[in-house]
Amino acid sequence: MERRRSRSPRAAPTRNPLTQKPYSSNYTKLLKDRKSLPVYEALLQLENLLKLHQVIILQGETGSGKTTQVPQYLAGLQKKVACTQPRRVAAMSVAKRVAEEMDVKLGEHVGYSVRFDECSSESTLLKYLTDGMLLREAMKHPTLDQYDIIILDEAHERTLATDILFGLMKEVLQKRRDLKVIVMSATLNADKFQHYFEGAPLLSVPGRLFPVEVFFTQVAEEDYVAAAVKTVMQIHAFEDPGDILVFLTGEEEIETACRNIKKEANKYGESVGKLLVIPLYSTLPPSAQQKIFEPAPGPNTKNIPGRKCIIATNIAETSLTIDGVVYVVDSGLSKQKVYNPRMRVESLMVSPISKASAKQRAGRAGRTQPGKCYRLYTEETYRSELQETTHPEILRSNLTSVVLTLRVMGIDNLVKFDFMDPPAPETMMRALEILNFLGALDDEGDLTELGSLISEFPLDPELSKILITSERFKCSDDILTLCAMLSVQNPFLRPKESGEVADKAKAQFAHQDGDHLTLISVFSAYIREGQRQDWCSHNFINPRSMRAAAEIRDQLLVKFNKLGLQVLSEERGRSENIRKCICSGFFTQVACKEKSSIYATLKEKQCVAIHPSTTLAFRPEWVLYHEYILTSKNYIRTVSIINPIWLLELAPHYFELEGFPDSQGKRQLESLKKSRAKNKK
Numbered sequence: 001m002e003r004r005r006s007r008s009p010r011a012a013p014t015r016n017p018l019t020q021k022p023y024s025s026n027y028t029k030l031l032k033d034r035k036s037l038p039v040y041e042a043l044l045q046l047e048n049l050l051k052l053h054q055v056i057i058l059q060g061e062t063g064s065g066k067t068t069q070v071p072q073y074l075a076g077l078q079k080k081v082a083c084t085q086p087r088r089v090a091a092m093s094v095a096k097r098v099a100e101e102m103d104v105k106l107g108e109h110v111g112y113s114v115r116f117d118e119c120s121s122e123s124t125l126l127k128y129l130t131d132g133m134l135l136r137e138a139m140k141h142p143t144l145d146q147y148d149i150i151i152l153d154e155a156h157e158r159t160l161a162t163d164i165l166f167g168l169m170k171e172v173l174q175k176r177r178d179l180k181v182i183v184m185s186a187t188l189n190a191d192k193f194q195h196y197f198e199g200a201p202l203l204s205v206p207g208r209l210f211p212v213e214v215f216f217t218q219v220a221e222e223d224y225v226a227a228a229v230k231t232v233m234q235i236h237a238f239e240d241p242g243d244i245l246v247f248l249t250g251e252e253e254i255e256t257a258c259r260n261i262k263k264e265a266n267k268y269g270e271s272v273g274k275l276l277v278i279p280l281y282s283t284l285p286p287s288a289q290q291k292i293f294e295p296a297p298g299p300n301t302k303n304i305p306g307r308k309c310i311i312a313t314n315i316a317e318t319s320l321t322i323d324g325v326v327y328v329v330d331s332g333l334s335k336q337k338v339y340n341p342r343m344r345v346e347s348l349m350v351s352p353i354s355k356a357s358a359k360q361r362a363g364r365a366g367r368t369q370p371g372k373c374y375r376l377y378t379e380e381t382y383r384s385e386l387q388e389t390t391h392p393e394i395l396r397s398n399l400t401s402v403v404l405t406l407r408v409m410g411i412d413n414l415v416k417f418d419f420m421d422p423p424a425p426e427t428m429m430r431a432l433e434i435l436n437f438l439g440a441l442d443d444e445g446d447l448t449e450l451g452s453l454i455s456e457f458p459l460d461p462e463l464s465k466i467l468i469t470s471e472r473f474k475c476s477d478d479i480l481t482l483c484a485m486l487s488v489q490n491p492f493l494r495p496k497e498s499g500e501v502a503d504k505a506k507a508q509f510a511h512q513d514g515d516h517l518t519l520i521s522v523f524s525a526y527i528r529e530g531q532r533q534d535w536c537s538h539n540f541i542n543p544r545s546m547r548a549a550a551e552i553r554d555q556l557l558v559k560f561n562k563l564g565l566q567v568l569s570e571e572r573g574r575s576e577n578i579r580k581c582i583c584s585g586f587f588t589q590v591a592c593k594e595k596s597s598i599y600a601t602l603k604e605k606q607c608v609a610i611h612p613s614t615t616l617a618f619r620p621e622w623v624l625y626h627e628y629i630l631t632s633k634n635y636i637r638t639v640s641i642i643n644p645i646w647l648l649e650l651a652p653h654y655f656e657l658e659g660f661p662d663s664q665g666k667r668q669l670e671s672l673k674k675s676r677a678k679n680k681k
């Protein structure tokens with residue numbers, strides 16, 4: 001009986017059983033807050049349910065304490081717990097918070113793991129990780145024996161990796177009767193999860209939302225960023241105290257909005273309260289992300305209370321809860337992945353959110369008191385243009401990486417894999433085909449040695465492939481740099497007001513053979529100049545991108561060495577070797593000039609133009625591109641010159657040319673082939 005009580009969430013020992021140290025005062029303070037969270041009451045019930053069931057669905061309003069309380073409670077029972085998050089920002093910030101709540105050092109009993117950043121140790125009981133990282137762990141340990149309990153959080157988001165984990169869990173649960181799985185989601189379609197995990201009980205935590213008054217605009221807004229700025233200023237000038245949360249779509253417009261709001265607020269002077277404007281998006285460093293939890297500024301000289309205003313991407317929709325928000329400004333948009341398997345193009349596009357998302361966003365205003373939500377779109381748009389819910393990501397993604405992961409885990413029959421929503425067969429076919437051309441799968445669809453090597457790197461298969469091939473082309477040093485640079489945000493800044501100066505700065509790094517080599521030059525210069533921030537700002541380079549690239553490069557190098565690959569660099573023929581090496585992975589992304597500056601992609605015959613950001617001085621006959629951008633005009637970005645002969649040498653199977661549409665490029669390749677055949681004779 002006694003033991004039972006000490007396990008209950010209400011029991012409060014004075015010493016931390018994990019560290020044997022007395023609890024700090026901060027612990028006691030946080031504990032009080034924690035006890036008021038709706039989830040707190042349900043913890044014991046959850047523990048009891050877990051004794052009877054392998055899978056439990058837990059649903060509760062955002063902010064009810066699911067992510068912070070449930071995992072730490074279970075870790076307190078001496079269970080090894082993994083809790084997934086769709087976003088790295090959420091994984092890192094929640095881990096930090098929970099370490100504080102448990103009064104332990106981050107990285108010890110509580111840790112996190114996100115791509116290129118692992119913060120955990122032998123003693124880690126609770127690990128927050130991105131869903132993608134858990135999937136990677138499952139490649140190494142297919143039954144995930146390192147954990148007793150796996151929590152799939154934010155399940156309603158239906159990210160690609162979470163969806164794969166669902167199917168994987170079903171298989172692992174069969175093999176490991178001791179494993180427990182908790183699926184946690186906001187109050188959305190929990191019945192779908194229950195249905196999928198047949199017989200899993202649903203535990204619902206009662207929400208505590210205050211009413212939120214919703215306003216639509218009367219007429220459609222031309223410029224939603226400007227409209228957001230205006231709305232924030234109106235709230236700030238005329239509404240009662242309370243913080244503001246604005247939803248926009250990406251870094252650039254968030255920074256613009258922040259600048260403009262600060263500018264406007266300055267105009268008002270002391271007639272309005274102090275306004276603390278904070279951006280929030282995924283590429284911000286953790287220290288900057290932490291700012292959102294800072295308290296709002298105090299009253300000004302005229303005793304008008306201050307407020308904070310957070311301008312965020314949809315990170316703030318469900319995965320991070322910011323207390324004190326009373327006003328929400330919703331652009332109705334977010335960046336979403338779209339994939340067209342026929343064109344093999346995956347891109348991020350600013351698209352309308354779903355009604356469910358709009359409701360979640362509005363709900364952010366009613367956490368602590370009644371709130372208001374200003375939608376920057378009309379009621380008509382809401383009714384006729386917004387879908388009920390967002391399509392699961394698996395239906396709009398390139399699956400190459402996922403299919404390889406599944407193969408590595410030994411899941412061979414993809415048709416039998418229990419997808420909650422099965423992806424289009426065409427998308428699966430494309431993935432298998434590409435993996436075969438890359439040499440990761442053989443003609444029977446079985447994993448090759450190269451395939452398992454490719455899967456070792458936390459990169460897209462094409463990038464891993466070029467990294468591995470770099471040994472053969474004696475350019476590993478440069479390809480390591482390139483892979484790192486292609487994994488971070490575009491390093492070239494181009495503020496509107498100083499576009500020309502920025503272009504000049506960029507021209508210093510321009511390499512005549514293309515943008516890939518330009519990226520490598522920038523990185524070399526950054527290292528040569530001692531990785532200095534002032535050098536970056538002087539040259540319109542994003543220091544964050546560079547720091548991230550340096551870190552990623554180090555990690556790739558460690559992995560590279562561990563796999564027994566050799567770092568080789570040869571000055572002779574350097575540019576050609578690098579570009580050949582890139583061709584060995586990205587041979588599907590090539591285009592040939594049709595006329596003047598119009599190119600056609602080879603396999604799909606799409607008309608494209610080279611993006612104006614290129615450092616190429618002229619328009620060469622053949623190019624390889626890294627990215628295809630769908631806008632009003634179709635662009636290819638990050639482009640380098642190639643020699644079509646390399647394509648025939650490096651990917652002969654792909655360039656058998658049978659299914660290719662007729663084009664300038666195809667005809668050239670055909671005649672090249674003929675003359676090669678003749679020469680051989």
Ligand code: CDP
Pocket residue numbers: 037060061062063064065066067068069093094097293318319320321322323
């Ligand atoms: O997961 P769910 O949305 O149900 O809630 P949660 O993320 O566990 O948040 C519970 C509470 O912890 C909220 O009041 C948050 O504001 C707070 N929290 C925090 O103060 N700092 C964090 N880094 C994370 C959560």
Ligand code: MG
Pocket residue numbers: 063066067068153154318319
């Ligand atoms: Mg949560």
